[in-house]
Amino acid sequence: MAEVDDTNTLLFQEDDHRTAYIFTPTYGVEQTAAQNQNARPAKRRRTSKKGANASAPELEPEPQSELGAPRSAGEADFPPLFNGAESLHAAGLRRTTFETAWPVLNGRIQNVLRRANRETLDEVALFMREAGAEAETAGGKIPAGFIITGPNIASQDLLFEQLAEGLSEATGAKVVRLRSAGAPNLKAVLKKIIRDATSRGADGGDDAEVSVGSDGRKYLNYDLEALHVFLTAQDSRRVIVAFEDSEAFDSGLLADLIALFHSWHDRIHFSVLFGVATSVDLFQQRLLKATAQQLYGAQFDVVQADSVLESVFMGAVAGSRAALRLGPSLLQSLLERQKDQVAGVHNFISSLKYAYMCHFYANPLSVLLAEEGVLAIEPLQPEHLEAVRTLDSFKQHVEAAVDARQLAHAQSLLENDEYLVAQVLEQTQKRKDYLSQLLRSLHLISATGLHPGRFTDLYVSALADGIDLSSDVPPMLDSIRRLNPSQIIDLVHRLLTAISKGNPDLDLEGWEDQEESEELRSCLTDLSDEVQALLDQSKLSGKSLKSKYSSQSKILRTTVVAQKVQLSHDTATLTEADKAFSKAVDNLTELLSRFIHCEPVGGLLLHEAWVYDSKSPYRDVFVPRPATTFARALSRPHDYLGCACCSKPDGGLVPTFPTTSILYHLYLEAGALLNVADLWSAYYTLVGEESELALDERTALVRFYQGLAELKLMGFVKPSKKKADHVAKLKWL
């Protein structure tokens, strides 16, 4: 086939029709290849520097590009930003910062995931152990564990990996994991079972050992006798077979397999595990009665994806060890996707990682997240400062400073680089303060137990709108006010514990020995003492203690006067103790709203350096819309090509369109069946001799062929037998 890419014609004409080959930049065409490969990074820098100057690199002298290659092209370093003006050091720093930041989080996430499955694992292991013991005596039936994994098969992998590890430890059995894709028929399944069961024990897969028994007999590789012989040699008799996606297995296959296991029961103790996505009842309906009778089992539930997500979120997104903060709008869309698309936790983690990658790869200011001290040694480049000065948050800050008559401050920020650097470095501390304030506030709020929503929502709204108890979360203060005295005391105690313990999920340590908390703590303690005293007093006096807020304080009076009902509110008189209590409650709410607060993240100076809140790369990369892309490319090619000839204000059909585009336009006009003859004549009218392109018939036909073949390649049409020379339409984009 003719090669269109002119530079590469020589190079891969032959390779194009090979199924697979090992790529080697051939030395026969060294000249072009080398030039290309070296020119390319140079080209990239060049284009990014000067935009349009794309054709120059071909002429670029070899040595220079060779110098360039090791620095920029490697996967070890990020390409320098600021149009290439960023120092290599800074670029490297971004990379190292990323490489230190992510693994920490990843470790945490894996931890959370593993912990989430722990309980299920223990239960299953216990069941299997007992079943193993019973099997000796009871016999007859195969122990089966039904694990309700939920619909997301993506998250099963980790679970079954853990199961395999845990069970082989706990019961000393061989564990074989089966997936429906790898199990087309009985023979293949048996082969796999035997192979997996034997190789794991033999540690290195001595196939010979399997196929030749101790007495020199050879076994077929799907003969369970081979497994039996192997297990006898290993002095173990148990094999656990895990069906990861049980619903996807052919039920006939399952029946055969279980019958077979059953018949081997006296020699090999098989146990089975089923990952069930729907429910055990539904699954059982798919099995034959005879098959079901050969099983006895128990059902295990896995922690629901929601709660797993919550803990991952707390650890990795909100947790204090997360270097980068995801902005509220990105988080919101991530969480929505989790809900709407039933995406697994894995998707969330991938998205999270990708956000990290984007931030450190593309944001030059992400160097500011580097560990302390590093930045001080290597002063920031002028470009960094310039970038800082263009930030929205910087502008806001300066404007605010001007408004506040801090003119000197504003001026030095704008003009004095050193001053700015100092300010910028100061922000690191401010960021930390802000975050700890944010997390403590959130922690306290959840410690009160009075916030109705989930933590994720709380966090997102806190980032977006800040926390201000006195104004925007009135329900919470109200509910505090309505508490009765003992509940108030409980609340205060909870808060105190929260302060002292911190929150391990959030990586938040207790802060009771820090001075900021002293006031809060002493006030809280005083308050609880006071309320306690009042409570004791009231108990003595036999009167219940109430505040002016408590609902009992208002009494609805119903009087019947002359056969009419009169309703009247009546404020019960408050005793002195009650008044004191009301005051204590007021104090408490005032105290809480003073200590539990934080600003929205968008208002902070330089938050762009540590908050990533861009939705677009995430959406493009994880939730692509290929249909739209294809439709756009084909219907409006100039959007991509940027050529002058094809753009027409109304977006109509122009003869200079690429052939496939023209055909696509005609395709759109047609119904479910297309007459190729008419398609051809329409096309030819458009580009043929009488048009501005004036192609002769055969040339036009060649293009027509290419276009039609491409439409077919992209799956837009297929042959149709309904009429001669017709094709059927397949895509409605």
Add this chain to the structure above:
Amino acid sequence: MARKSATGQEPATRRTGRERVDPYEVPDEAPEEAPATKRRRGPNKPKPANVQPKAAESQPLVEDSAVENEEREGKLTNGISQGDGGDTDEQGTDQPVEEPTPVKKRLGRPPGSKNRGGGTPNGKTSTPSAARRKQPAAETPLKLNGLNGIDTPSRRNFADRSARRKSARALIDRVVGDDVSDDEDGIAREIYESSEDDDDDNDDNDKGHPDDQESPDDEGPTAATPSKTPARRGRKPGPGKARKRSPTPPRDLPPQEQYFYHNKPGRAKTSNNTLSALDLLTHDEYFSLLRQQQQQADRHADDVRFLQTLHAESFAQWAFELSQGFSACLYGYGTKRPLLHQFARHLSSSSATTHKAHNPPAPKIVVVNGYVQTTSIRDILAVLGTAIAPAQRLVSGNPVAMAQTLLKTLTATTPPQTIYLVINSIDAPPLRRTAAQAILAQLAAHPQVRLVCSADTPDFHLLWDSGLRSALNFVFHDCTTFAPYGAEVDVVDEVHELLGRLARRAGGKDGVTFVLRSLPENAKSLFRLLVAEVLTIMEDGGNGNGAAADGPGIEYRMLYNKAVEEFICSSEMAFRTLLKEFHDHQIITSHKDSIGTELLSLPFRKEELEGILEDLMS
């Protein structure tokens, strides 16, 4: 043809057409004709009559039916005004239920010798056969309904009746009035279409395809019906049935609505044009023209190249994503093969420079061309095996097992070897099976394997379920390149397959030569003989015996005799064996003609045949 032209002018025909659309109007329009129509209906009746003996008895008399028809017309005015098409069908379908009630006994007439006698001759002359053939089943019961469904056709006074008739007519006029022409159009269309089934070679160019006028291969038949075409064009489709048929869909429908719009039941409206007038391209011609075209630069070549450089700027980013355990998937219109190739080169060059200093060996890059027809997952694994451990031979067998061994070997490599798996067209048919994708996902999930692939169809993401998706861990990039597809698609074959013109066969002249080279001498002689004979037939007078799509054919028997004469073979058995070889390579085709003679023909054009003959003679 005669039938068609008749539809346009003759009132009688039109009426029968209307009858099918809406029988109630018939008597109304031409009362004096009604008896004739009824009589014509008579002979159509036997079907229900035979099924239900009593129904036969209940055949209405001619005079009666005319009266009843008028009456029914009054009753059903509403139905008519609402729409003329739909209700007919409904009526037609519930007929059989009501049919059995023998109300008509009341009439006390002897069963219908009279009807039959009277009906037949008239009907035959006045209606075109096709139209009549279609309608009898639906037609007959209507009359019964008229009798049963409506209250007794007792002698109502005539004044009453005529008033009713008048009002009915007024109503009809008001509703249909302006659109009479449309209505006619509808009827004409009905008749026209029903006849279309019978004579397919008739070319109805007037079916509203916008491009017909320009079509270079407009054929004769259009001229035969000159009056009709322009007239039909001018009119707008009428209400009811006709509206559904409007050929252009409303614009700006969402895709799913368009799908349903296009897939409405009913015949698709396309013209009957064929490409028969056009000489299709052969491989030879295609490539020679293509080569010529490549001499002149395409007007978009620069833009395409620029797009490519634009995408190439992201190479470092992609490499980074790959290194972080993501797989990259490039989608968008245009071939991504050169881009991926360039990317592979980028990877190998960057690794060459960075890895020199470090310990890990340079990563290996394995390129897979998914679009190659013969691609199988086994081949891919085998190549991967050589890439990972050149010395070790991968035991071939079950691909799943192969993949497992492969990954085990990979894990064991010290220092860890990185493999880049570059897949062109991961959504090409050979790789579409779930099993293949599952193995690819399994490979991609391994930390030392980095997968980058391209996808050419807009719905490629349906290849993977959520399990595979999470194993593959894709990031998607829009890489619309607009570069023409090259190796991915065999243009001529694909198009011919689309058109149903392709029996996968040895490619043209070269293919035949190639096949013959591996065959014994007498096979070559036989083929030469065959080519010569076919060419002679072509010279003699074109089509000879077999005017099939494959060109002229030669009789099997005749060829055998000639072959024996020339000592190419001695028995029919040997002859068959030789032919079978040709068949296997699809360089001959055979078919039977109308009287059962077996004909052999060659699926090549004359010029090609001449070329082949020259080759064989030299």
